[in-house]
Amino acid sequence: MTISRPAPLYNNKIHFFENYARGPRMLTNAERASINKLKKEIARLDPTGLLLVKNIFPNFKASMPFGIASGAAYGGRFLGMYKELGYGFLTQKTVRDREWEANPMPHSFYLSKGSFGKGFVTSSKPTEMMANSFGMHCLGPKVWEPELAAFKGENRSVPLIISGVITQARSHDEIIGQYVEIGKKAEKIGADAYEINISCPNEMAGNSKDIQDDAAFTGEILEELTRKLGIPILVKIGHRENLETFALVVAPLLSGRGGIVAINSKPAAVRNRNGSYAFGSSRPKAGISYKPLKPYAKDALKQLLKVRKETGYNFKIFSVGGVVTPGDVLERLRMGADAVESAAAAVSRPTFALEVKKRLLQSISKE
Numbered sequence: 151m152t153i154s155r156p157a158p159l160y161n162n163k164i165h166f167f168e169n170y171a172r173g174p175r176m177l178t179n180a181e182r183a184s185i186n187k188l189k190k191e192i193a194r195l196d197p198t199g200l201l202l203v204k205n206i207f208p209n210f211k212a213s214m215p216f217g218i219a220s221g222a223a224y225g226g227r228f229l230g231m232y233k234e235l236g237y238g239f240l241t242q243k244t245v246r247d248r249e250w251e252a253n254p255m256p257h258s259f260y261l262s263k264g265s266f267g268k269g270f271v272t273s274s275k276p277t278e279m280m281a282n283s284f285g286m287h288c289l290g291p292k293v294w295e296p297e298l299a300a301f302k303g304e305n306r307s308v309p310l311i312i313s314g315v316i317t318q319a320r321s322h323d324e325i326i327g328q329y330v331e332i333g334k335k336a337e338k339i340g341a342d343a344y345e346i347n348i349s350c351p352n353e354m355a356g357n358s359k360d361i362q363d364d365a366a367f368t369g370e371i372l373e374e375l376t377r378k379l380g381i382p383i384l385v386k387i388g389h390r391e392n393l394e395t396f397a398l399v400v401a402p403l404l405s406g407r408g409g410i411v412a413i414n415s416k417p418a419a420v421r422n423r424n425g426s427y428a429f430g431s432s433r434p435k436a437g438i439s440y441k442p443l444k445p446y447a448k449d450a451l452k453q454l455l456k457v458r459k460e461t462g463y464n465f466k467i468f469s470v471g472g473v474v475t476p477g478d479v480l481e482r483l484r485m486g487a488d489a490v491e492s493a494a495a496a497v498s499r500p501t502f503a504l505e506v507k508k509r510l511l512q513s514i515s516k517e
């Protein structure tokens with residue numbers, strides 16, 4: 151049986167900057183009808199609209215503990231759309247302290263089959279597996295600073311996380327300096343939290359990719375950020391078999407004022423059906439998201455929960471990766487995540503946040 155899937159909200163046939171310029175596609179009449187139906191069902195289950203509200207941090211009041219991960223939204227129009235679609239909080243796709251062209255097209259594919267060991271094969275149609283290799287484009291702070299400040303000014307009620315990454319820094323001081331500079335801009339904009347991306351699988355060595363594997367240095371970055379910023383700080387990490395060593399170093403620094411966002415996409419080879427590398431021979435690997443990431447995201451959550459329980463440090467855990475169904479969100483929250491995020495499902499299904507909201511409300515009414 152073939153399942154008909156909606157066209158994604160991000161158009162992977164055109165360049166990242168063109169997507170930004172055009173904004174998300176219009177919703178179809180059928181999608182609008184489904185959204186209206188879900189909104190009515192939700193209003194019946196929760197007439198006050200308050201049942202799922204969660205203060206993840208003081209002044210970070212999410213309408214539900216499920217939001218947009220860094221990647222699905224770049225700029226006010228995409229952020230505004232996800233707010234309208236019902237997400238409880240929003241993360242701006244990672245920004246830099248400068249303009250950055252990043253990787254050439256293609257940037258993103260859905261996948262038909264594969265595994266992390268053998269690699270994945272692209273699909274011409276939307277599926278529940280996705281590969282990305284953007285390299286984090288950026289229009290520069292001259293564009294994102296005023297745009298995000300305007301967005302936040304007009305949308306005070308929805309928490310906004312700004313994610314930042316460093317660019318070609320040559321020393322530890324420069325790395326710390328860039329993370330601090332972007333963080334200060336995030337705070338000035340009115341962001342409700344600042345996320346440092348230290349785990350992008352598509353970055354060239356020497357940029358952000360390897361920072362996570364140096365826990366002591368990550369600790370130094372966090373010490374400086376906590377000294378200089380007044381907003382919560384989040385650290386975005388990738389999956390590792392052993393996250394404990396890392397978590398033990400950062401936990402005291404984040405306790406009471408930040409958290410860990412886990413996990414980023416995980417690299418694997420991606421090929422076309424004819425066996426050639428889909429992103430070109432110079433980029434055999436790309437970051438894999440969506441369904442294949444589920445066991446890794448759950449494992450990361452378990453490892454982080456264990457550290458939190460054993461140390462008593464009060465850092466928040468945002469679980470992201472492999473969220474495919476509303477039941478996945480419920481499962482992560484029941485496991486102990488403070489919040490859950492989605493990138494690939496959010497891009498792929500306009501009704502997803504409302505489906506999740508309905509499922510969470512139904513679970514409360516059964517308890």
Ligand SMILES: Cc1cc2nc3c(=O)[nH]c(=O)nc-3n(C[C@H](O)[C@H](O)[C@H](O)COP(=O)(O)O)c2cc1C
Nearest residue numbers: 219220221244413414415439440471472492493494
């Ligand atoms: C289209 C796309 C773009 C992404 N861009 C970023 C990014 O700029 N920064 C980042 O930290 N993660 C980025 N990610 C990774 C996601 O935030 C998330 O960690 C990963 O996709 C796993 O979640 P998912 O399975 O719900 O997609 C991106 C993911 C997707 C699908």
